[in-house]
Amino acid sequence: MDALDVARWQFGVTTVYHFLFVPLTIGLSVLVAILQTLWHRTGNERYLKLTKFYGKLFLINFAMGVVTGIVQEFQFGMNWSDYSRFVGDIFGAPLAIEALVAFFLESTFIGLWIFGWDRLPKRLHLASIWAAAIGSNLSAYFILAANSFMQNPVGYRINPDTGRAELTDFVAVLTNKVALITFPHTLAGSFLVAGSLVVTVGLWHVMRNRGSTDTGAYRFATKFGSWVVLVSAALVAITGDIQGKIMTQVQPMKMAAAEGLYSTESPASFSVLTIGSLDGSRELFAIKIPYLLSYLGTGDPNGTVQGINDLQAQYASQYGAGSYTPIIPVTYWSFRFMIAFGMAAAAIALLVLWSQRKGRTPTNRWLLRAGLVMPVLPLLANSFGWIFTEMGRQPWIVYGEMLTRNGVSRSVSLAEVLTSFTAFTLIYATLAVIEFKLLVRYARAGVPDLTPAPEPDDTDDAERPLAFAY
Known part of the structure; x- marks a missing residue:
């Protein structure tokens, strides 16, 4: 084992872990925006309850995604400085736009959405969550455009004096045919994850809290999420077919x-x-x-x-x-696991819809158990998809231009990489436990009670403690 092996393991672990949050953030931002739009158009209180309920789960996941994403980018300078030096001129443009435009658009309007309830006009508040969702999706595109250069380098030249790749056509980088198909494929996979979470939480409340006044909201969420999963699964298959044809051409x-x-x-x-x-x-x-x-x-x-x-x-x-x-067993089986886990999620969604036909309430315990593991299935499909994408490109870090072994930092020792790898893994394990407990806690709490609080008694206002409420 040398520094290269550990650096690859570290980047693989941090990337896969970070991508557990990314698809849920991308997909759930749009689904929450759709739910709020339904409330805005109909005035039906159940849509408002679902908006606030799933919006809270979205915010928990978004915060975790930001933390893990920052750590991931630092590795380019720590463990892969030679790669960063070679490709920095290309990567700099899309990643800068992602940070300065897409991410700031997303984070700014998320802030307005969080604190704008009952303060902003309804239309402006609705526009805030849609702007945040658009920013989230734009962020994904610029990052995928950068990654697609590693799969299919375009719009560059190699400077013979410095040995670096230099950007010659930024439009070519953004319109790379690999990026153009990877983006919709990734979005479809993200909605598969988000829809699965919506189904799981809704199904749990439908089956465990029968007769509740909010049963109608949970039944709608379950059906809504199931249709999202089925449509997303079909789009994953269609875009995956196109992606396979492009992959055959370029890789x-x-x-x-x-x-x-x-x-x-x-x-x-x-x-x-x-x-x-x-x-x-x-x-x-x-x-x-x-x-x-x-x-x-x-x-x-x-x-x-x-x-x-x-x-x-x-x-x-x-x-x-x-x-x-590449390592053929890893490439071969990760491709099949990606397909199998995605199809399994779609099959469960179909069973959930069937169990609620003609207004029926599902009672099968095995269906509930399948529903509880449902969000894990598309997450595994996404993870194996990225493992296939990145491991199948080996031994290249930039296809046809730079080998992976030539991209690692030469000044970083094995001990240093092992130390950072161990530290990050322990931190990420801790964050995983926190994320899981927070999601479970607020998912089990159910939709919020929107009954207006009684008017305060001004006579004892001076003695009332200050409190913050979301």
């Missing part, structure tokens, strides 16, 4: 590793299960669906999909001796 090795495809095939079969040799050089056993991989990768059932061994020989000739193959 053929990633597609080959995702399918355990060792030799070039035309037509190529989709792998249901492939077992390869220990050295990762050949296929030993496989269950396949003919023609499907060709269609998924090229749009043509008879299309050609390049294999791992042929691509390895091509890259060794093009870039020099060395292995250009």
Whole structure:
């Protein structure tokens, strides 16, 4: 083990942990805005209760996401200074816009939304949550544009004197075809997570608090969240199909590793299960669906999909001796786990809708148990999706331009990286416990009571203690 290995583990752990909060923030901001819009348009009090209820869960998650995101960015300077030096001119522009425009738009209007209840006009207050939601989604786009440069470098040139990548076309970076499809795919995955949380909390209250005056609100939340999950799952599949075709064009090795495809095939079969040799050089056993991989990768059932061994020989000739193959089991299985967990969440949403048909109240305990684990499923799908995306790009940190081993900080020792890795992991574990307890506590509390408080008695106002209420 060396500093490179630990630095990669640290970045992987902090990134996956941070992304547990990101999709929920992105998706829940829009769903809360929709709920408040329904209240604004109809005046129905149940929508206001749901807005404040899920809005509180959104704010808890947003705060945690900000904290973990700041730590993640510091790693570029700590552990990956050579990479930052090489790509800083490219990354600087989208990340600066993300911080100065998108994040400030999001955080400013979240503040107005939190403290603007009964102070701002209703329309302006509604506009605040929509502005925050737009800022959250814009923030995702600029970050994904930066990441997409690592997958498919565009709009740059290599300065022969400094050896650095220099930005030549910012529009090309923002309109990178990888970014254009990764963005809607990520948004769909985010709504899958947010919808699942809405379903879980609503279903728990419907089944545990039968006969409550707020049962109607929870039933609506359960159905609303279920439809969000089903529509999002369909959009994930559609955008994922397009993403797979683009990936085959710009990163053929990633597609080959995702399918355990060792030799070039035309037509190529989709792998249901492939077992390869220990050295990762050949296929030993496989269950396949003919023609499907060709269609998924090229749009043509008879299309050609390049294999791992042929691509390895091509890259060794093009870039020099060395292995250009990612860890095939990680790439292969993370791709399948991503799909499986997402489909499982959609299946539970379908069962929840079926259990409430014609006004019925669900009573099956197994459905409740499935509902309680439901938010974890799309979170796992998102995490495995990013593991697949980043691990499948290896050994490149910038595809075709910089190897991962060349991006690590040369001045950082193994002991220093281990120390920071251990510290961050312990801090993140503590934050995870805090996040979980806060979400559970406020989710179990249920929707707020909107009954107006009695008018205060002015006679003893001087003796009343000061209090803050949200």
